[in-house]
Amino acid sequence: MRRLFHVMVVAIVAIAFASVAFAGPTKVGIMTGTTSQGEEEYRAALEMIEKYGKDRVIHVTYPDKFMDEQETTIQQIMSMASDPDVKAIVLVQGVPGSAAAIDKVKEFRPDMFFINIVPHEDPLLVIQKADICLETDNPMRGVTIVELAEKMGAKTFCHISFPRHMSYPLLAERRDIMKAECEKRGIEFVFINAPDPTGDAGIAGTQQFILEDIPRQVEKYGVDTAFFSTNCGMQEPLIKAVMTTGAIFPEQCCPSPYHGYPGALGIEIPPDKAGDVEFILKAIEEKVVEAGRAGRFATWKVPANMAFTYASTEYAFDVADGKVSGYDRAHMEKLLYKYFGEESRVRSYENVEAGVKADNFLLIVGESIIFGANK
Numbered sequence: 001m002r003r004l005f006h007v008m009v010v011a012i013v014a015i016a017f018a019s020v021a022f023a024g025p026t027k028v029g030i031m032t033g034t035t036s037q038g039e040e041e042y043r044a045a046l047e048m049i050e051k052y053g054k055d056r057v058i059h060v061t062y063p064d065k066f067m068d069e070q071e072t073t074i075q076q077i078m079s080m081a082s083d084p085d086v087k088a089i090v091l092v093q094g095v096p097g098s099a100a101a102i103d104k105v106k107e108f109r110p111d112m113f114f115i116n117i118v119p120h121e122d123p124l125l126v127i128q129k130a131d132i133c134l135e136t137d138n139p140m141r142g143v144t145i146v147e148l149a150e151k152m153g154a155k156t157f158c159h160i161s162f163p164r165h166m167s168y169p170l171l172a173e174r175r176d177i178m179k180a181e182c183e184k185r186g187i188e189f190v191f192i193n194a195p196d197p198t199g200d201a202g203i204a205g206t207q208q209f210i211l212e213d214i215p216r217q218v219e220k221y222g223v224d225t226a227f228f229s230t231n232c233g234m235q236e237p238l239i240k241a242v243m244t245t246g247a248i249f250p251e252q253c254c255p256s257p258y259h260g261y262p263g264a265l266g267i268e269i270p271p272d273k274a275g276d277v278e279f280i281l282k283a284i285e286e287k288v289v290e291a292g293r294a295g296r297f298a299t300w301k302v303p304a305n306m307a308f309t310y311a312s313t314e315y316a317f318d319v320a321d322g323k324v325s326g327y328d329r330a331h332m333e334k335l336l337y338k339y340f341g342e343e344s345r346v347r348s349y350e351n352v353e354a355g356v357k358a359d360n361f362l363l364i365v366g367e368s369i370i371f372g373a374n375k
Helices: 001-016 036-052 071-082 098-108 123-129 139-149 167-187 200-221 232-245 261-265 277-290 304-320 329-340
Strands: 029-033 057-061 086-093 114-117 132-136 156-161 188-193 227-228 298-300 346-350 357-366 368-370
Touching: 029 036, 029 071, 029 304, 036 057, 036 086, 036 098, 036 232, 057 071, 071 086, 071 098, 086 304, 098 114, 098 123, 114 123, 114 304, 123 132, 123 232, 123 346, 123 357, 132 139, 132 304, 139 167, 139 227, 139 357, 139 368, 156 167, 167 188, 200 227, 200 232, 227 232, 232 261, 261 277, 277 298, 304 329, 329 346, 329 357
Parallel strands: 029 057, 029 086, 086 114, 114 132, 132 357, 156 188, 156 227
Antiparallel strands: 298 368, 346 357
């Protein structure tokens, strides 16, 4: 299998060089999850195809079981890089295997520009591989999410995750900050170990666990319990279960009005309203208030990973078309504020222990909205 993989890599490289003579319009590659792992990102990529044209955007997906199929992820990234007209690649999300893929691409396309969104690998590694890394400010969210949960009336805070995610430095740091914040505010912190959606039971098994476990936790700790999960596939069943039990839902792992809410609340989005954030915010509030759950659900006012995709694709085309040379922090920040809003906060990733402050790894916090807070 490994030998076959290397043969395929060689073939991809050969195709890339054989195609140089037939250069066309500049292109950008985008890798996202499937609709099962990250529907928002997938839809955002389709929007980018519609905006820039299918002849200028190449879109591929990483496998649902990306932990076991890293070579497939590498092949997908290599396939985009094999097109000599592709000048920049946006990874949404930077699942394991991404760093290795960047290394392989750089061997035959040293000029390829990479933007890594929500990298799953070690921050100290990814800042050396990608030209730009982007992520929600998870350490700061460790404070803001608990603060929001307290404002919504939480007496207990349940953090749902699994060992793989807790091996990610930024997610582990956020968990520790959440625990400390809860202790400071007199809120009981509870860690719930859920099945990994990339494991044997798959996404369906993880979702079933959420639907069955949340009622048990509410029965144990009461309705003033806030629930937070680190996995995208858990959000829809988590919102459903919290809505049914009357508990508190302060924010998703990837905060956005589109993440989990439409499916959980049965909201249909007409084609002419796709991408209309005000429409979806109003629709969610109506459902929450109608169910008698006003003040118990919240999220960011902008879809985080979609905003990252919009900003990064625009930046990637600016690189491809020669409007910007390499990494220009001021230009990247301008685009982040354009899509996240001027009230958002951007800062550099910093690892105090390692003595590293990464100028090319930007973290952002957006503005939250509590649905029906004044109803």
